[in-house]
Amino acid sequence: MTTSSFFFALLLLSLTFSDLFLQIRGFNFGINYGQVGDNLPSPSDVAVLIKSLKVSKIKLYDSNPDILSAFANSGVEFIVGTKNEDLPSLRDPSNAQRWIQQHVQPYISQTKITCIAVGNEVFDYNNPQLTTSLLPAMQSMYNALVSLGLEQKVTVTSAHSYNVIASSFPPSSGAFKQDLIQYIQPILNFHAQIKSPFLINAYPFFAYKGNPNQISLNYVLFQPNSGSIDPVTNLHYDNMLFAQIDAVYAAIKRLGHTDIEVKISETGWPSKGSPDEIGATPQNAEIYNSNLLKKIEQQQGTPARPSVPVDVFVFALFNENLKPGPLSERNFGLYYPDGNPVYNIGLEGYLPEMTGEFESKSNVLSINFVCIFAFLLFTWELSRH
Numbered sequence: 001m002t003t004s005s006f007f008f009a010l011l012l013l014s015l016t017f018s019d020l021f022l023q024i025r026g027f028n029f030g031i032n033y034g035q036v037g038d039n040l041p042s043p044s045d046v047a048v049l050i051k052s053l054k055v056s057k058i059k060l061y062d063s064n065p066d067i068l069s070a071f072a073n074s075g076v077e078f079i080v081g082t083k084n085e086d087l088p089s090l091r092d093p094s095n096a097q098r099w100i101q102q103h104v105q106p107y108i109s110q111t112k113i114t115c116i117a118v119g120n121e122v123f124d125y126n127n128p129q130l131t132t133s134l135l136p137a138m139q140s141m142y143n144a145l146v147s148l149g150l151e152q153k154v155t156v157t158s159a160h161s162y163n164v165i166a167s168s169f170p171p172s173s174g175a176f177k178q179d180l181i182q183y184i185q186p187i188l189n190f191h192a193q194i195k196s197p198f199l200i201n202a203y204p205f206f207a208y209k210g211n212p213n214q215i216s217l218n219y220v221l222f223q224p225n226s227g228s229i230d231p232v233t234n235l236h237y238d239n240m241l242f243a244q245i246d247a248v249y250a251a252i253k254r255l256g257h258t259d260i261e262v263k264i265s266e267t268g269w270p271s272k273g274s275p276d277e278i279g280a281t282p283q284n285a286e287i288y289n290s291n292l293l294k295k296i297e298q299q300q301g302t303p304a305r306p307s308v309p310v311d312v313f314v315f316a317l318f319n320e321n322l323k324p325g326p327l328s329e330r331n332f333g334l335y336y337p338d339g340n341p342v343y344n345i346g347l348e349g350y351l352p353e354m355t356g357e358f359e360s361k362s363n364v365l366s367i368n369f370v371c372i373f374a375f376l377l378f379t380w381e382l383s384r385h
Contacts, residue, residue, distance in 0.1 A: 029296045030057030030077075030313035031334075032266055035064065037320040039337045043070035046317070049339060050076060053347055059265060059313045061120060063103035072110035079265075079313075080104065081117040081159075082141075084125065087133040090118070096140035100148060113154055116141055117265070121161040121201065123180055134158060135187050142194055157191065159199040159265040162206075162244065165251060171243045171304065172232040174250030181255065188252060191260045197311075200248050201266035204240040205279060205288070205328075212278045215240075221269075221284060222291035235303040241267060241292070246304040261308070267292070268315035270328035271342050280328045282343045289314065289334065290345035 031053075033046065041049070047070045050058065056077060060067065063080040071078070080103065082090060089095045104113055118138045122130050138156050145151040162168075164184065166177040176184050191198055204220035218225040220240045227238035237243040241264070248262045269288035273280025292312065299309035319333035319342065335341055 029055060029293060030059060030311070031055050031317050032059045032061075032313050032315045033067070033317045034061060034315075034320050034323075036323045037318065037337060038322060040318055040320070041337060041339065043067040045339075047071050047074060049317075049335070050074070057313065059117070065103075065107070068107040068111045068113070072107070075112060078111060078113045079115040079117050080113055081120060082137070084119045084122055084130055087119050087122070087130050087137045090137035091133050091140055093140045093143060096137070097144035097147060100141065100144050100150070104150070104154065105148065108150070108153065115155050115157060115196075116145075117199065118156060118158045120159050121163075122158065123164055123183070124161045131183055134183070135190060138187070138190060142190075151194075155194060155196040157196045157199050158187070159201055162200060162202050164200075165244075165247060167251075168244055168247035170228070170230040170232065171235070171237065171246035172230050172250050174247030175254055176251045185255050188255055188257050188260060192257055197261045197263045198248070198252065199263050199265035200245075201315075202241060202244045202248075202264055203267055203269075204244070205269050207240060208279050209273075209277055217279065217284070221287045222295065223287065230303075233304065237303055242302040242310070245310065246302045249302075249304060261311075263311040263313075265313050266315040267312060268332045270331045271319075271333075272331040273328035274326045277326060277328050280331070286343040286345055293345060293347075 031050075040046075043064070043066045046067070050071075051074065056075075057079070058071070058076055059079040059081075061081045062083065068078065068080070082099065086099075090099060100116075104116070107113060118141055119130070119134055122134050125131075138158060142151065142156040145154055145156065164176055164180055165174060167173045167175045188198070190196075208215050208217065208220045216225055217223075219227065219238070222239045222241075225238060227236055228243075229236055235246075237246075245262055245264065252258075252260055252262070269285040270277070270280040271282040271285040292314070295310065296312055300306075301308045301310060314334070316332045316334070318335050318337055319331050321330055321337075323329040331342075333342055334345070334347065341347065
C-alpha cells in the first residue's frame with residue numbers, strides 16, 4: 001500500500017469513528033428520580049435523558065406507573081418505594097401481596113425492577129406506629145415476593161437517614177443510636193437472612209453546614225487534603241463520605257453482622273441554599289458531584305473495604321420546586337426541569353427537545369474534525385514534494 005493510499009484509508013477510518021470520539025460521556029451510576037414539582041418533564045422525556053446519561057440505576061420514592069412504563073426495555077434497574085403511611089397496612093400479608101400485584105407484577109416483564117424500598121427514613125419521624133410497622137411490612141413484602149415467585153428478581157430493603165448513627169468518627173467507632181437498636185437489630189438479621197443491602201442516606205453537606213469551622217471543606221468535597229487517621233484501624237481517610245460508609249459498616253458489625261452490604265441510597269450537594277446554609281453553592285455542588293462520579297467511575301472502595309466499589313445513588317436528577325423545607329431542598333438537582341444542567345460535571349445528557357441542537361453541534365464537530373485531518377494530510381503530502 002502506498003503512503004497516499006494508507007492515509008486515504010486512515011481518513012475513511014476517521015470518518016467512521018469520529019462520532020465515537022464525540023459520544024456523550026456517561027457514568028455507570030444510580031440516581032434518585034424525585035417528582036415533587038409541578039414543572040418536571042414527562043417520564044417518556046426523562047427516559048431519553050437517562051439513556052443519554054448512561055445511568056444504570058434509578059431510585060423512585062413510589063412506583064409511578066407512567067415512569068415504569070416509560071422505561072420498558074431500557075435495561076435500567078429500578079428501586080421502587082412504598083409510602084411511609086402505608087407501612088401499617090403492609091404488615092398484612094394480603095395487602096403486601098396486593099401491593100406487589102398492582103405495582104410490580106404488571107411491569108417487571110419489561111422494566112427491570114430489582115428492589116422495593118419499604119418506607120424512607122422511617123425512624124426520623126419518631127412515630128411509634130411507623131417504627132413498629134417497618135420490619136413486619138418488610139417481611140410481608142418479601143413473603144409476598146416468594147409466594148409470587150419473584151424473590152430471585154426483586155429484593156426488599158428500606159432507606160435510612162444518617163441520623164440513625166450515634167457515632168461516626170473515627171469510622172471504627174460507628175454505632176447506632178441506643179434507642180433504635182431494638183428495631184435495627186432484627187432488621188439487620190432480616191437483611192442477612194434474605195441477603196439484601198442496608199441503605200443509608202449520607203450527606204457530608206449537612207455535616208459541613210452544621211460545623212463549617214471544624215470540618216474542612218476540601219475533606220467533604222473530595223479535594224486534596226491531609227485527611228485523618230483512624231487510631232483503631234490505622235486507616236487513612238481523605239473524604240467524609242467514605243468515612244461515613246465505613247462508620248455504618250462498623251455500626252452493623254457492632255451488632256454482630258459482617259455479611260450485609262451498605263449502599264448509599266442518597267448523597268448530593270445543593271447548588272443553592274438559605275442564608276444560613278453555608279456551602280450551598282453551584283461551585284461546591286459541581287466539585288462534590290464531579291469528584292464523586294470520578295470515584296464511581298474508578299470503582300473505588302472505602303479504606304475498610306477497598307475491593308468493594310461504592311454503590312451510590314446521587315440525589316437528585318432534577319431541582320424539585322415543591323419540596324418543603326429550606327431552600328437547599330429544592331436545589332439538589334443535577335438538572336433544571338427544562339433539561340439544562342445546573343452546573344457542568346461532564347455529563348451531556350439531553351431531553352428530546354434538545355436532541356436537534358445536540359445533533360447539530362455533533363455534526364459541526366465531526367465536520368471540523370474531518371477538515372482539520374484533511375488539512376494536516378494535505379500539508380504532509382506537500383512537504384514530501
